[in-house]
Amino acid sequence: MRKTRVSATIPEEILRRFDEVCKDLGHKNRSSAISTALYEYIVSNKWIKKKGNIAGAIIITYDHHTRNINEMLTEVQHEYNDIINASLHIHLTHEQCLEIVAVRGEANKIRKLFKNLQSIKGIFSIKFVASA
Ligand code: NI
Incomplete structure (x- = not known):
């Protein structure tokens, strides 16, 4: 899949906790964890338009x-x-x-x-x- 770079502003506390979960799940880098999280967000909200x-x-x-x-x-x-x-x-x-x-x-x-x-x-x- 083609990749693109994004920049986002998020609360420090959320990022800190996100990084903790990434570590617990064994993600090698933040980008792959963010991709996974975004995908889960898409899937879990699909029913909104169904x-x-x-x-x-x-x-x-x-x-x-x-x-x-x-x-x-x-x-x-x-x-x-x-x-x-x-x-x-x-x-x-x-x-x-x-x-x-x-x-x-x-x-x-x-x-x-x-x-x-x-x-x-x-x-x-x-x-x-x-x-x-
Ligand atoms: Ni009760």
Whole structure:
């Protein structure tokens, strides 16, 4: 593949942590690690534009003590029960929960569900992993 040189401005802290991960993964140089990271970014966000049916898992970590969060998560999931196949709840720590929501259906609807979940206050992280 033809290569090109780019220049980017990124926070020092992110670069420091990136270099640490590169080292842990055994990357010989930063360029190859950046290429791999960019490729993963492209692949993991492909579903954003996809049409038709897709399947995958929405993975959420959240603060169990945020007021009404459990009710909100349940409420949204009930609204989309036609595309949710299963959900798994794990009490990670005293305050943190992990929820894995298996989905299958129209990509547009899954995007809407994702956005609704994302807007709930108290969520630490949320991502969608599409099946290949
Ligand atoms: Ni829990």
